[in-house]
């Protein structure tokens with residue numbers, strides 16, 4: 001079993017190689033720390049990781065308190081009644097997927113006075129059980145969200161359908177990149193394309209991801 005430092009190095013060099021094969025873009029590594037204890041997060045930080053992702057506010061808040069110097073991203077499905085636990089605590093929310101959530105975030109941000117940075121989650125595989133805006137609805141959705149004074153849209157996020165061969169995810173990543181590139185509207189920045197996880201981050205980077213969300217490959221399988 002190799003060390004955390006070795007696993008981080010390995011993922012970093014694979015990302016660099018994939019970007020070189022792809023579009024030569026700079027890629028951020030978001031370490032997904034759900035179920036990962038604080039001691040291990042401390043180790044990851046000493047290896048130079050600074051970006052961390054969590055999908056449940058309740059689990060994340062004590063970690064954020066303990067490591068306020070890190071940058072924390074919210075990557076899970078967000079219920080509107082949990083919005084107050086997320087706004088002001090996470091630097092970026094990857095999972096804006098419906099209008100009701102947009103207005104809840106806006107209402108909370110008006111109270112705190114701080115704008116909320118978000119990515120719009122796209123249901124690229126058109127899976128009924130998954131959150132996300134359908135690809136063809138993304139431009140109209142963005143136009144609406146751009147009207148909300150306290151929301152800052154900075155890009156797109158997606159979790160494509162589970163496949164056994166990462167190559168099968170390539171068309172989804174490619175479609176997402178094309179959508180990402182096609183959007184040009186006032187009040188919306190297309191800066192971050194969050195796609196790719198442990199099983200498929202290399203393919204995602206080859207297709208243009210500039211942020212990958214990697215958990216189990218760094219920290220081991222979650223039980």
Ligand SMILES: *Cc1c(COP(=O)(O)O)cnc(C)c1O
Nearest residue numbers: 032055075197198213214215216
């Ligand atoms: C858990 C999770 C990840 C990381 O998954 P791994 O397969 O462990 O790398 C990435 N994105 C989201 C939204 C997650 O919930």
